[in-house]
Amino acid sequence: MAQVSKIDSNVTGLSYAEEASLKTLPGTPIWYPLEPNSYADFGGEITTVARNPINPSRQRKKGVVTDLDASGGFNTDLTQTNLQDMLQGFFFASLRRKGEAKNAPGASTLLFSVTNSNKLITRSGTPALDLTTQFATNDLVYVTGFSNAANNGLFALGNVTATTIQLIQANYDQDPPSLVDEANASGVSITVVGHLSAEVLTVDVSGSRPAFTHSGANTDFTTWGLVPGEWVFVGGDLAGTAWTNSANNGFARVRSITATRLEFDKTAGTMVSETGTTIAPAVFFGRVLKNELGSNIVRRSYQLERTLGAPDDSNLAQVQSEYLVGAIPNEFTINFATADKVTCDLSFVATDNEQRTGVQGIKAGTRIPLTESDAFNTSSDVARIKLATVDSNSNPSPLFAFATDVTITINNNVTPNKAIGTLGAFDATAGTFQVSGNITAYFANVTAVQAVRNNSDITLDMHMVKANSGVSVDLPLISLGDGRANIEQDAPITLPLTKEAATGAKIDPNLDYTMMMVFWDYLPDLAS
Numbered sequence: 001m002a003q004v005s006k007i008d009s010n011v012t013g014l015s016y017a018e019e020a021s022l023k024t025l026p027g028t029p030i031w032y033p034l035e036p037n038s039y040a041d042f043g044g045e046i047t048t049v050a051r052n053p054i055n056p057s058r059q060r061k062k063g064v065v066t067d068l069d070a071s072g073g074f075n076t077d078l079t080q081t082n083l084q085d086m087l088q089g090f091f092f093a094s095l096r097r098k099g100e101a102k103n104a105p106g107a108s109t110l111l112f113s114v115t116n117s118n119k120l121i122t123r124s125g126t127p128a129l130d131l132t133t134q135f136a137t138n139d140l141v142y143v144t145g146f147s148n149a150a151n152n153g154l155f156a157l158g159n160v161t162a163t164t165i166q167l168i169q170a171n172y173d174q175d176p177p178s179l180v181d182e183a184n185a186s187g188v189s190i191t192v193v194g195h196l197s198a199e200v201l202t203v204d205v206s207g208s209r210p211a212f213t214h215s216g217a218n219t220d221f222t223t224w225g226l227v228p229g230e231w232v233f234v235g236g237d238l239a240g241t242a243w244t245n246s247a248n249n250g251f252a253r254v255r256s257i258t259a260t261r262l263e264f265d266k267t268a269g270t271m272v273s274e275t276g277t278t279i280a281p282a283v284f285f286g287r288v289l290k291n292e293l294g295s296n297i298v299r300r301s302y303q304l305e306r307t308l309g310a311p312d313d314s315n316l317a318q319v320q321s322e323y324l325v326g327a328i329p330n331e332f333t334i335n336f337a338t339a340d341k342v343t344c345d346l347s348f349v350a351t352d353n354e355q356r357t358g359v360q361g362i363k364a365g366t367r368i369p370l371t372e373s374d375a376f377n378t379s380s381d382v383a384r385i386k387l388a389t390v391d392s393n394s395n396p397s398p399l400f401a402f403a404t405d406v407t408i409t410i411n412n413n414v415t416p417n418k419a420i421g422t423l424g425a426f427d428a429t430a431g432t433f434q435v436s437g438n439i440t441a442y443f444a445n446v447t448a449v450q451a452v453r454n455n456s457d458i459t460l461d462m463h464m465v466k467a468n469s470g471v472s473v474d475l476p477l478i479s480l481g482d483g484r485a486n487i488e489q490d491a492p493i494t495l496p497l498t499k500e501a502a503t504g505a506k507i508d509p510n511l512d513y514t515m516m517m518v519f520w521d522y523l524p525d526l527a528s
Contacts, residue, residue, distance in 0.1 A: 012308055014305070015033050017303050029365035040347060048063045071348060073345060073346055080471065089329035090346070091291050092291065094298055102189035102191075105366070114180065116179040140193050142191050145188035150177075155168075193284055198216070204261075221258065221261070227254070229253065243279065247270055251384060253267075266386075286518045301327060325351060329348055333407055339378065389458060403439055411436070436501065452481060476503075
C-alpha cells in the first residue's frame with residue numbers, strides 16, 4: 001500500500017443526481033457529469049462551542065460540535081446541453097417539452113428503425129410509446145443518433161401512427177427524403193423543433209399587435225404546444241420557408257394563441273402585411289423553462305458528488321469522495337462579459353455533508369457520459385440583446401445599442417431548517433423567487449436615464465445561437481436602477497444599470513412569470 005502525499009485538482013470530478021425525496025436517492029440514481037471551472041465553498045462547515053467553566057487554571061476545556069452548515073457552488077461554461085436538466089431545480093419547475101421520443105438516461109430498450117422504401121421511422125422495444133402523443137403531421141423534427149448520416153437531421157412529418165412516423169421532407173425541400181435502411185438503433189433522439197402550417201398563412205398587422213392568421217380547417221395553432229410568453233423563430237433557410245419581407249422573420253414572442261390567430265410582441269422587426277400564397281414559413285420552437293404557479297411548482301433536491309482522487313497509488317480505482325446531501329438549488333447567475341465565454345455560477349444550500357473513503361468508493365448508480373458541446377461566446381454567439389420599454393409597439397426602440405457586460409441572477413432565498421437532535425438541517429425553506437442583475441451599456445442618449453427616473457416598465461430579452469441551436473432568456477418586466485453616467489478621460493461614456501425583475505402579470509395576466517428560458521434543439525442559419 002503506497003499512500004500518496006498529495007492529490008492534484010485535475011484528478012477531481014463533479015457529478016449530481018436528483019433525489020427521490022429529501023436526502024434519499026432513488027433505487028438506481030442517475031449521475032450526470034458536470035464541468036466546473038472553479039468552486040465556491042463546497043462541503044460542510046462545522047461549528048464547535050468550547051467549554052469555559054469558571055476554574056482556578058483559567059483554561060478552557062474541549063468543546064463540542066453544535067452545528068453543521070452544508071453548502072457548495074461552482075462556476076461552469078454555458079453550453080447547449082449542460083444545464084438544461086439542473087436548471088429545473090433553480091426554477092422550481094419542469095421543462096415544458098414539445099414532442100420527444102428517446103431512451104431515458106442510461107436506458108437502451110427503446111429502438112428505432114428506418115426503411116427508405118416507405119420513408120418510415122418505426123418504434124419498437126419498451127416502453128410502448130404511442131408516437132401519436134408526441135408527434136403530428138407537419139411537425140418539424142430534429143433526429144440524431146442513427147449510424148447513417150442521411151437518417152439524421154431536420155425532417156417534416158407526414159402520417160403518424162402509434163409506432164411509425166413518416167418523413168415527407170428533409171431540410172424542408174428534399175421530398176421525399178433519401179434515407180438508408182437501418183435497424184434497431186437505441187441511441188436515437190427525435191424532437192419536435194417546429195411546425196409547417198397546412199394552411200396559407202397571413203401576416204395581419206391591422207390589430208394592436210401583429211399576428212399570423214389563417215382561415216382553413218387543417219391548422220390549429222393551439223395544438224402546436226406553445227404558451228404565452230414563449231419565443232419562436234420564424235423563417236427557414238431555403239426558398240419558400242421564410243417570409244418574403246425580412247421584417248416578418250426572426251425571433252418573436254408569443255402573446256396570445258387561438259386556433260386561427262397566433263399573436264406576437266417583442267418581434268425582431270416591425271412586421272408588415274403579407275400573405276404566404278407561394279411559401280410555407282417554418283416556425284421553430286424549443287423547450288420552455290419558467291417559474292411556474294400553483295401545482296406546477298416543483299421542488300427538486302440533489303446530491304452533488306465531488307471525487308477527490310485515490311489516496312493509494314497502487315489502487316487507483318478506490319476513489320474517495322464527498323457529497324452535499326439534500327441540496328436545494330439556491331442561486332444561479334449567468335454572466336456575459338465582452339470577448340469572453342458565457343459562464344454561470346450555481347450554488348446550493350444542503351442539509352448534510354458526507355465523506356467516503358476510497359475503500360467505501362463512490363455511490364452506486366448509472367453514470368451518464370459527458371455530452372460534448374461547445375460553450376457560447378459573447379462575441380459571435382449572441383444574436384440579439386434588447387432592453388426596451390414595454391410598449392404597445394411590438395418592436396420598440398432599444399434603450400442602448402451595445403453593452404459591455406450583463407449579469408442575470410436567480411435567488412431562491414433558501415434557508416436551512418435547524419432543530420434539536422439534528423446535526424445540519426432536517427429540511428430547507430425556499431423564499432421569494434427573486435431575479436435581479438446588472439448591465440453596463442454604452443451611453444448614446446438620456447432615454448435610459450429617464451427610464452430609471454420615471455420607473456418605466458422595461459423588458460429584456462437575449463438570444464444565443466451556435467451551430468444551429470441556441471438558448472434564449474426573457475425577463476418580461478423589470479425596474480431599472482442606478483443610471484449614473486460613467487465618464488472617464490479618453491473613453492466612451494458608459495451607463496451602469498441595475499435591474500430588478502417582477503412578474504409580467506402587470507402587462508398581461510398570461511405573462512405571470514418573472515423569467516423564462518428557451519432551449520432550441522434546432523435553429524436555421526437565418527437565426528445567427
